[in-house]
Amino acid sequence: MKIKLNINGTDYESEVEPRMLLVDFIRDVAGLKGTHVGCETGSCGSCMVLLDGMPVKSCLMLAVQAEGKKIITVEGLSGKNGLNKVQKALSERKALQCGFCAAGFSIMGTWILDNEKNVDYQKVKEDIAGVVCRCSGYDQIIKTITEVAKNE
Amino acid sequence: MKIPPNFKYIRTYTLDEYYEKANQTSLPLIISGGTVAVLMLKNRLIRPEAVIDISQIPELNVLKINKDDVFIGANMKLYKLKNVLPNDSASELIVKSASTVGDIAIRSMGSVGGNVCLGDPSNDLPVALTAIDAQAVIGKKDDITYLPITNFYIKPFKTVLNKGEILLGVNYKMLNGYRTSYKKHFINFLDHYVGIVAAIAKIEENAIKDFKMAIGGEAVGKPVKFDLSEFSNVDEIKIIKERIFDYVNTMHIENNRFGTANYKKKVLYTLISRAIDEVLKL
Numbered sequence: 001m002k003i004k005l006n007i008n009g010t011d012y013e014s015e016v017e018p019r020m021l022l023v024d025f026i027r028d029v030a031g032l033k034g035t036h037v038g039c040e041t042g043s044c045g046s047c048m049v050l051l052d053g054m055p056v057k058s059c060l061m062l063a064v065q066a067e068g069k070k071i072i073t074v075e076g077l078s079g080k081n082g083l084n085k086v087q088k089a090l091s092e093r094k095a096l097q098c099g100f101c102a103a104g105f106s107i108m109g110t111w112i113l114d115n116e117k118n119v120d121y122q123k124v125k126e127d128i129a130g131v132v133c134r135c136s137g138y139d140q141i142i143k144t145i146t147e148v149a150k151n152e
Numbered sequence: 153m154k155i156p157p158n159f160k161y162i163r164t165y166t167l168d169e170y171y172e173k174a175n176q177t178s179l180p181l182i183i184s185g186g187t188v189a190v191l192m193l194k195n196r197l198i199r200p201e202a203v204i205d206i207s208q209i210p211e212l213n214v215l216k217i218n219k220d221d222v223f224i225g226a227n228m229k230l231y232k233l234k235n236v237l238p239n240d241s242a243s244e245l246i247v248k249s250a251s252t253v254g255d256i257a258i259r260s261m262g263s264v265g266g267n268v269c270l271g272d273p274s275n276d277l278p279v280a281l282t283a284i285d286a287q288a289v290i291g292k293k294d295d296i297t298y299l300p301i302t303n304f305y306i307k308p309f310k311t312v313l314n315k316g317e318i319l320l321g322v323n324y325k326m327l328n329g330y331r332t333s334y335k336k337h338f339i340n341f342l343d344h345y346v347g348i349v350a351a352i353a354k355i356e357e358n359a360i361k362d363f364k365m366a367i368g369g370e371a372v373g374k375p376v377k378f379d380l381s382e383f384s385n386v387d388e389i390k391i392i393k394e395r396i397f398d399y400v401n402t403m404h405i406e407n408n409r410f411g412t413a414n415y416k417k418k419v420l421y422t423l424i425s426r427a428i429d430e431v432l433k434l
Contacts, residue, residue, distance in 0.1 A: 001161065017158070018159060018160070018161030018203065019155060019156040019157065019158060019159060019193070021155075021156075021190070021194075037153070040153070040154045040194065041191060042187065042191060042254075042257075042258065045255075045257065048257060051260075054229075054231065054257075054260035055256055055257040055260060056257050056260055056261050057187075057257050057258070057261070060186065060187050060190050060191060060258075060261065061186060061190060061261065062156075062161070062186065062190060062203075064161050064163070064205075065183075065186055065205060065207070108256075108257075111256075127256055129255045129256075130254065130255025130256060130257045130258065
């Protein structure tokens with residue numbers, strides 16, 4: 001069936017099988033490889049994107065379900081001035097190690113910045129529970145997001 | 153790479169359209185958020201002929217707050233509940249249970265209807281809804297049925313919903329001035345909850361005026377409601393606990409991969425004890 005998805009402000013129209021996952025559409029049809037495929041069970045959060053402003057795991061969603069919604073991937077977080085605040089802070093503080101989970105933490109960090117009030121370490125820890133870092137560098141990631149949020 | 157089997161995708165925009173399509177299809181899978189359904193498809197645990205998407209049906213997206221009761225449409229996202237439900241105690245218990253579902257990304261995809269209809273013993277809302285005597289609002293062509301949520305489940309993963317029927321939402325009475333508690337115990341490597349306890353109680357002048365409790369999780373299969381009216385005037389927490397423990401002890405709890413019956417009972421005792429301490433402490 002033919003679907004049209006708006007990803008990072010650009011419309012992508014394609015004939016797809018209904019069984020195609022959103023993450024596969026993003027990577028293979030739109031060619032945006034920043035969204036990673038990790039566990040494929042919705043546990044690791046590497047495939048996290050924003051769907052109409054809310055974080056979702058794109059490996060747990062069919063592409064056809066996302067029709068008519070606005071999708072932001074990790075590539076869409078950065079604007080004309082380069083990386084956004086969360087991405088810049090994660091990079092500057094060397095919070096990420098291998099970087100496989102970067103998309104998930106960048107998306108969640110940005111969502112926290114835009115949506116959460118009275119952010120502290122514990123709040124960020126709870127909010128990022130859906131993203132897994134196998135290098136286990138959580139402390140630095142949480143501290144970085146907390147600091148950026150507090151400076152907002 | 154996990155790819156679901158082939159299926160026909162049908163997006164419905166009205167209830168009438170849903171009833172028509174559901175009756176025309178022999179083995180439809182109904183999805184709203186799709187978090188669990190897509191995972192089951194990917195693991196090829198189910199091979200439906202068609203997937204019917206109900207997320208665009210407006211009647212299922214509503215929240216109705218009346219004078220005494222609340223109706224939550226089946227498509228309401230779990231994440232939204234904490235922002236839209238009223239400030240009463242029954243709603244507080246629902247929000248407490250919904251807030252423990254997965255993580256934010258799962259809660260922003262998962263719907264109330266999905267959580268209720270799957271019938272997975274590990275699901276959270278059924279236990280909380282059982283504790284507050286909620287009703288399942290079931291729609292079928294030209295008819296709407298109100299069924300106590302305790303009668304909605306037949307066994308794990310099996311509800312009373314028949315072909316062509318749909319859960320329109322859940323309905324419950326608002327309760328004010330109650331204390332609430334929601335507890336559960338997780339087996340990480342099996343991704344399931346052994347026991348879930350939801351409790352709600354009203355204490356006035358150092359006496360228990362009302363006390364409702366439900367338990368769920370793998371230990372019991374489907375939510376079980378305790379009839380606690382006999383305890384209304386008992387202020388001895390120890391006696392209440394002993395009576396409930398005795399009841400749990402008589403329940404048929406199986407030994408399986410989630411643990412021995414003895415282990416599951418111990419988990420339930422602990423959760424029940426903690427929930428009672430939280431809501432009944434005078």
